[in-house]
Amino acid sequence: MSSKAENINSESPLKYFHKLSNHQRHSDSAEIFNGDVEFALVIKEAPICAHLNLRGDGADKSFTDGIAKVLGIALPTEPGTYQSCQQHSLFWLGPDEWLLVSQGNAAEIEVSLRQVLAGHIAIVDISGGQTMINLRGTDMAVQTVLKKSSVYDFAGWPGASGNAGRCAQTTFAKASAVVSNKSDGSFDLIIRRSFADYIARWLLDAGEEFGCRIEG
C-alpha cells in the first residue's frame, strides 16, 4: 500500500483547547472586539507556520549577508529586536541565535540557507514545537496581563513601527515565551507546544478581570 494514500491534517498546539472564555457573555455580539466592551482582551492562535532556530556568528558578514539574500530581510543584530516582511520574521534571541518564523516551507528554507551559509552554523526545524499567539485589546488589558505574566518591562518598550519592533525571550507565568510588539499595539507570544494549554489557561485567568476570550 502507498503511504501517499493517507490524508493527514496537521494540528496546532491549541487545537484541542476548547475553553473559549472564563467570562460570562452578556450578549451575542461577542464576536467583534473593536468597540466591544465585553472583551478587552482577545487571544488568537496563528495558523501553523515554519519555525527555524538559527545559530551563527552575527559579526560574520557572509552569515548576515547570506541570510539577507535568502530571506530578503536583514538579520537583526540589535539585541531584543526583530525584523519582518510579509513572508518572514526574524527575532534576535541572543548574540548568536535567532528565530525565523515563516509562511514558507521549513525544509525548503533550510536547504536554501544551507546553500549560501558556510562555516559553523546551525539550522534546526522546530516548527512542530512552537506556536504563535496574538494578544490584542485595550492597552490597559494587554499591558496588565503582560505584567502579571512576566517580570520583563514591556511597558518600557518604544512602539513597533512597520516591520520592526522589540522582542524578548523571557519567563512567562511559569513557562517561557518570545514576546514581541506589533505596530497595531498588539503583542505576539511564541510559546512551546507542550506549554500551550497551560499558557492559554493562564491567560484566560489573568485576563478575566478585563473580559478575555480566545478567538477560534
Added chain:
Amino acid sequence: MSQINRLPTGACTDSSTIINFTFNGKQLQGVAGDTLASALLANGVNVVGRSFKYSRPRGIVGHGAEEPNAIMQIGSGAATVPNLKATQVELYEGLEAASVNGWPSVNFDLMSITGWFGRLMPPGFYYKTFMYPAKLWMTYEHFIRKAAGLGSAPVQEDPDSYDKLNQHCDLLVVGAGPAGLVAAREAARAGARVIIADEQSEFGGSLLASTQRIEGQAATAWVAELVAGLNAFSNVQTLPRSTVFGYYDHNFLGILERRTDHLGISAKLGVRQRLHRVRAKQVILATGAFERPLVFAHNDIPGVMQASSVSTYVNRYGVAPGNRLVLFTTNDNAYQTAIDWHRAGRTLVAVIDSRGAPEGELVTAAKKLGIDVMAGCGVIEAQGGKRVKRALVARLNHDGSQIVGAVQKLDCDLIACSGGWSPAIHLSSHTGAKPVWDEQIVGFKPGESTQQERSVGACGGTYALSACLAEAVLAGAEAAKLAGCGDGNAHFPVSEVEEYQEQPQQALFLVPHTKSTSRAPSQFVDMQLDVSASGIELAVREGFESVEHIKRYTAMGFGTDQGKLGNINGMAILANALGQSIPETGTTIFRPSYTPTTFGAIAGRDIGALFDPERYTPVHRWHEEQGAEFEDVGQWKRSWYFPRSGESMDDAVNRECLAVRNSLGILDASTLGKIDIQGPDAAEFVTRMYSNSYLKLAPGKCRYGVMLKEDGMIFDDGVCACLADNHYLMFTTTGGAAGVLAWLELWQQTEWPDLKVYFTSVTDHWSTATISGPNARKALAKVCDDIDLSSDGFQFMDWRDGTVAGVKARVFRISFTGELSYEVNVPAQYGRPIWEALMAAGEEFDITPYGTESMHVLRAEKGFIIVGQDTDGSMTPADMNMDWVVGKNKSFSFVGKRSLERSDSVRENRKQLVGLKTIEGAQVLTEGAQVVFDAQQKIPMSMQGHVTSSYFSSNLGHSIALAVVKGGHSRMGQVVYCPMADGRIIAAEIVDSVFYDAKGERQHV
C-alpha cells in the same frame, strides 16, 4: 448604643451615610469614611482586646499601622481574616469584627481574673520554663497560643482571587503625605514613570487630619488639587490602599494593594489583593513618623492614647474619643491636640508639659484659648479599670528623671501622650542602612543609603511642613534626573504654609514613679506583647546586654505592630539600665514585612490547575479520550495505564505487558528530552559528555550512553544518534531534559568554548510513538513503504528517515522493552494523526496502548535502569553493573572519569544493582524497602541495601525487583530479607538484574 462621641463634622467622613456593623456580636453604627477604630471610638467602646500575657483590658491607642491593641478578626467563614488592625480597616456595611483575644469575652476575661498566668510569665518565660522536656513544647505552645489569642485562620478554601503584577518605574514614591505627593509631582513633570503608593484609603497622609492651611486653603483641599494634578499625568500610577511592605536588593520592593477589602469581604469584584513586585530605578521614602508614647505606670488602661491620634479622630473622622482630656507632652507639637480638643467643645483638664518653661508659639496659642498648662510636670500613673478615671501628676526635676513634688490627682477619661516623634525608618532599614541617632530630633534617622533611595520629610527627621515640602520638591527633581528624566531642577514652587515656630522638645523615655521601676505598677513599653520597663531592667540584671538579645528575651517589638510605638522608649530604657548612651546601645533591625502580608497575595494566581504548568504531548487528548490514567513526570502528564471497563490498575498493567511481549503495544514517548547538536566539534563534544565514545558512530546509527557528573555518579542516560557528519540528536530522560541542556551549555561555554558546537532543544518539535512487540515490523510495514524494514536492512540501533502514513518521519530502531521496537518520530503537528494511523495499522495485531507503568515493568524485566529511580546520584556505572558503557580508551577524558578511580568509587562493598526474586513469587516487595541479611536481629537492624524498583511480572508469573545491595554483585544466590511497614518480612533471593531474555535475542530479530 448610639454614637455618643460623634462630632458634627470630620474632614473625611460623611455623617449622613450610616454604616451598620457588629463588634463582638453587638450591632453598632458608624458613618461613611470611618475606620473600624474611629467607629468603635464614636460608639464609646473602651475595651477592644485583652493583652498577650497579663490579659489586661486594652483600648485603641493609635490611628494607623502603629496600633498595638485593636487587633481584630474580620468577617466569618471562608473569607475571615485574622489579626487586622481596627485602625486600618475601612468600615463597610455589614462588617463583622471580633477581638482576637479575651475569653470568654473582652469585658469578662477569665484569664485576667485568675491572674496567675501573667505573673508566671516574666521575661524569658519560654526559655526558663519550657526548655525541658523538649517534646512537650508542642503542648505548651498550643496552650499559650490559645490563651494569648492570635486570631484564627479560615479553615475553608479562600473564595477570593489574588494576583501579582511585575512593575517597573523610574521612581517609586512610598507614602503620599505632603512630601511624597510633592516629590511625585516634580518627578512626573520631568517625564519619569512614577508609582506612588500609600497604605491609607486616601492620599494626603498627616494632612488628612491637619488644621494647617496651605496656600490659603484647607490642607485637604490642597491635597485634593495635588492628587488631581498627579492623576492627570499619564506616566503616574497612583496606588492607594497599598502598603510597601518590603524593600529588597537592587531596588526591588513589594507592595500589597488591597483592592476590594473595603467593599466588604463577600464582594466578588475581581482581584481582592494584588502584590506589586516593583523594580524601581529610584526610590523616595516619604513614610512619615510615628508619635512616641510616654511610658508611665498603667499607661495601658483604655483611654490612654497618642496625642496625634486624638487629633486625627477629632479632625479627620469627627470623633472625640472621650470627654475630659489630660494632655501629656514633651514638645510644642502636641499642643495642637489641645487646641483641636478645645475646638471640639470637650473639656480639657490640663496640659502636662515635662519641660520647665514651654514658650513656643503653639503653647502661647493654646494658653490664649484659656487652656491650663502645668509646666515641669509629668503624668506618673493612670488609674482606672476598663477606662481611665484619673491621672496622677507630679512635678519632675529638670531632666525628667525624678519626682520632686507632691502627687496630684486629675479626674479625666482620656490621657493623650506625646513623647516626640520617631521617623518611620523601617523600609530604609530593610535595605541594610544602619539607623543613626540624632540628638536634635531625639530619634533614629535613616542611615546612609545603600541603594538608589532617599528619605524625605518626617521619615528623614524633617518635621516642619514647609521644610518637608522644600526638601521633597528637590528630591523629586533629583531622583528623576538620576533615573534619566529632566535636568534635576525643581519646577514647582514650594507651597506657602501657615506654621508655628517650635521650641526644642525634651527627651523623656520613662516617666519616674514614686516607687522604683521594679515595684511601680507596670509601665508598658510594648503593649501588644506586654513588655514593661521593669522587664527590660530585669533582663539587664540577668546579664543581657545586646539590644538584639533583649528583644528576643523580652519579646519587645515581636508583635504584628513590630513595636512601632514603644521600641525607641525600650531602647532608651535599656541604654539607661546599661549606663550607656542610646547610640552605643543601638537599635534592632527592622525586617520585612512592614505590616502583615496575606498568603493569598503571595500565592497570587499560581494555584489550583495553574500551580505548576501541565505539559501535554501532542497525543494527550487521545489518551484522555481513551480513559487513560495520568502520571506526573516532571511537569509532563504522561499516560500511566489504560484501564478498560472494570479493570484495576494491576489488571490493566498485566494485560498491557503481555500484549507487548506477545504481539504489539504502542507507547507515547514524546516527553523524552531531545537535543539537536550541530557543529564541526559535535562528535568530540558528545564524546566528552558521555562515558562512552561517539567518535566512530556513523550516520544512521545510534548508541546508548550514560552521562556522569564530575563526581563520577550517573546523572542522565539515553540514546544519541548520528544524523550526519557533525550533526547529532541526543535523547535525555523526560525529567532530565532541561538539566542536560543546561549541563551541555555550561561545559561548552565555560570549559570548552573552543569546541564549535550548537545545541537546540527539539523536545517539543517531535512527537514519538513507540511500537513494540513481535509484530512491530509487520504493523509498520503497513504504513511505511520507503524504508527497508528487513532485519539486515534496518538493524537494531539504526535509524532511518522515511515516510509513515504520508508524513516525513524519522524512525529509530531502539528498544526499552527488549522487544522488536520502532520509535516513530514526526513533527508534533502530525503527532496524533500518525498515532491514530499506527493504531489502525496495528489493529489486526490487537495493538495495545500502554503507559509508563507497563513501560517500567517491561524494562525492569530486562534489567534496564531508570536514572533517578534505580540511581540516586550516588551510583557509578560500575555500581549499576554497566562497566561496558565506560569507554576507557578515549583519547580525551570525559566528565566524571577521574572520579571513577577515587578510592571510594572502587572500594569493596559499595551498593550494587542486583535483581531480587521473592521466595514466594506472588509477594511484591515495596519500593524503598530496606534489605537486611539477618531477619532475626534486633532493631535497629543493619541495613545492607534497598529496593529501587518492584513489580509483578505477568510475563514471568512472579514478582521481580531491582535493588542496590552492598557488595551485591558477589552475592548472587544469597537470600536476603525485606522488613515491610506492615510487619511482614519478605525473603528474596539475589539474582541477576536481567530477568527476561538475558541474551537479548528478542530485540535482534
